[in-house]
Amino acid sequence: MKMANRGDGSLTKSAEEAGMVTAIGTISESPPKFKKPLSFYVSVFGLGLVALITSWDATSLAIALPAITSQLHGTTLESFWASISFTLGIAITQPIYVSISDVLVRKPPLYASLVLFVVGAIVFAVADDMAVLIAGCLVQGLGGGGLYVLQDIILADITSLKERPMYLGLLAVAIALGTVSGPIVGALLSDFVDWRWIGRVNLPIVGVSFLAFVFFLRLRAIPMSFMAKLHRLDWFGMLLFAVGATAMALPLSWADALYPWSSWRTLVPFVVGLVILVIFGFYERKISVEPALPFRIFSNLTSISSLITGFVHGMVMYTMLQYLLLFFKAVFLEPPLEAALSSPPVCCLAVAFSFIAPVIIQLTRRSRLLLWLGWVILTVSLGLWCLVGQTTSRAEAYVFQSTLGVGIGTVFTGAQVPMQASVTHVDDTGLAVGTLIVICLFGALVGLSIGSTVFNSVFQKSIAALGTLPEPDFGPAE
Template sequence: MCSERQSPQPGEHNARTDRAGVPEIPPTFQKPFSFYMSLLSLGMLALITSWDATSLAIALPAITSKLRGTTLESFWASISFVLGVAITQPIYVSVSDVLGRKQPLYTSMVLFAIGAVVFSTAHNMPVLIAGRLIQGLGAGGLDVLEEVILADITSLKERPLYLGLLAVAIAAGTISGPILGAVLSEYVSWRWIGWVNLPIVGVAFLLSLFFLHLRQIPLPFSTKVRRLDWIGMALFATGAASTALPLSWADALYPWSSWRTLVPLIVGIVILTILCFYEKIPTDALFPYRIFTSVTSIASLVTGFIHGLLLYTMLLYLPLFFQAVLLESPLEAAKSTLPVCALVVAFSFFAPVIIELTRRYSILLWVGWVFTTISLGVWYLVDQGTPRVEVYALQCLLGVGVGTLFTGTQVPMQASVLNVDDTGLAVGMLVIFRLFGALVGLAVSSTAFSSVFQQSMSTLGILPEQATILNDASQAVGFIPTLRTLNLPADCMVGIVEVYRNSFQAIWIIVTCFSGVGFFVSLLIKELSLESEEMGRQGFQQPQ
């Protein structure tokens, strides 16, 4: 096991020359105009990825109702996007590390734009899901490369500051996503959720084309292509998809005991296991073993996986909870989720600023996990009778915890690398694990929701004619917009709402348990030095 960098002793200094012996430029130098334009481009990519993560959830019931979709199809509008992201992220990282960052970045922008067009023009749920999948194939590159490139063009010593600045863009997308998604779906058209992405992608593309000047990798293209881990890419894509698909439909489309669930799940696990052993062989592996050789890096990746599972699950199900259990309109639900969105944004900015000032991160991470676990656990108790001040207080606690972990988990992962050229890979691995966690979380939560809904609804007996559709759990999400307009006896209405609440409670239990595991794993993360001023081989190229 490789040794990890410990905090420097008094009088120690980090090397500040590159491999050619040329002194590195201090992080305090006056950055060129092109650097800031590149940073703006990365910020715009962060904006649209965070916007996409929060805007669809609030509009999902309305979309499902208008397109006559099922509950499984509505969940797959989110799962397909995350599946595309999770499968392509390691491929984008590996390809960009061998071929260079810009070509994969441009490819991801084009795919994202195409997916947005397909989504916006869809007239049924299968086409909408296909559009979201194509968007995910592009968003996989946008989400991971924005952070990888930021790691390329900044040193570890100055990076917390720029992580905080990038969080401002995430803030705009996270806060505006639910509100604009609700406004568009309720008063204009849900299709504009896709259309508004196009001008932002276009401007970001032009900025990166003219201002993002990265050092080239001095190898012939044919040599670069031969170095790619083609077999690893195929194994990961096949294994990840084969594992995620049955998790999403178990007990919803097919029973757990069905061969349609068990066979692909077992095949996926076997393929991913083969991948783990195979990755020892390639020189430029999809998942390089050297990234996983320290306790801190492994613990950071595990906590990143759990953080992604929590974050994306809550972004989808909290707005649905407010609409189904508290009987709010999409716009009201968007306003109700503002506390958690605002605090996630604020503390995703404050966390790196605190790390920048203190040069420490361990205690901050522990506090984040404690806040997250407590708030998720208490959400189990929230119902229609819970005072709003308590609901908002819980959201604030959750926002502080999740926001602190959002950017805070990146720092120890980057500090754990022994070779500065591996920083981009390390960042990419963390983002990959975070999104794979999101994929698993959404798939498992979808199964839990549908299974508990079906079981709970069967206890109510014969339903009034207006609500008989709920005997089919596949219609649960699509029925949410109608739920608040029902004119039913009070005891019947309370029973139906309680069925929805029971389904969400199953999800709260799952994410609380995962969050507790995340806290204990975070105790293994060591406090490492943040004083390196070296830049990677694909760092920002200074104008001549």
């Protein structure tokens, strides 16, 4: 068996030929006959907890934010920044974590992510004004960016291509469970206990994950000194991406929420960010010796189509989940908690099919047909939601939710398998997974921005069509 060495201790054998990557990173010609060690299962459990808590935090704050803003006497602007700071922190740091983990191996950035995540949660839990709360959300997002990508990258490190779909499905179940429970638990805590528990609940879960990784996670080390690894990092490339992504993500977040699309406050940073990202791409392709984003992962149609799938899926999934709660509150006039309890059909079926899809791929060794089917179901579901109106019954809404969940879950994990199989070198598997997650999140930012623009435009026209509205009757003065 021939294997080339890149000079840094990493093997450049193709992922298809490499066969099996075990929990300690060794490579063999065929799957091992022995049973996996306990350390493997504890590590997977720790990754599942990380996936659960990061997705939980991403969805729990939004529904509790009105109560938090009221208690802390915040403004509309402060409420807006609190809602996007977590996502913004994730968006600008994900590729940086991917690059650092590819050079320093996985554990140092993983531990740094966990520490930042916990520090942010503590700051959030003790905040006595909106500025401190926003800072806590941002710091937590800076840690969450690493956790989001590293959970999939590490899973790719400790599993083979053949068995990976099943474990991806298990991880997707944890993500979907966090997404399902986030709004419900967030509403329960803010209404009946204390919204500060949204931050406090992170501590024991992250603590268990940290112990699991410290004592049980076994990864292959790169035989190179720490200083040599630091010199390999593409510092200028990471700086370009952080600045460009921030400048581009901010106007996408506030377009038509704080400022209109036509405002210079939206257009100028967006264009500047876009130009910087173009410069980043040129630098990575032509100049950087150790690029943070190697263009070899875009070398075939499979990887390109998987990234396009991830981008569009991020647009659809996050936008639909965002406005689904608004639908139940505005159309059925449900309070926040009841609206959160009305959304499990889409989330539960997304959980189920996030697990079923990779299992089917593992059994059939085919992913393309399943992805086609997932997109057909998702497209039909979106078409059905176009029929939703004031006369829509709850039964119809639940049926439409169900088809949406099937489509989201099927595509959610189905796109990861071909992306991982497309890599030329086995060491690029983690990089490919991380890139797919980054692209998915940017799709979410674009989708939420477009959704906000469309919603505000249609809402304003609908209100204007009603003419002059009657003054509200507050009853007799006391």
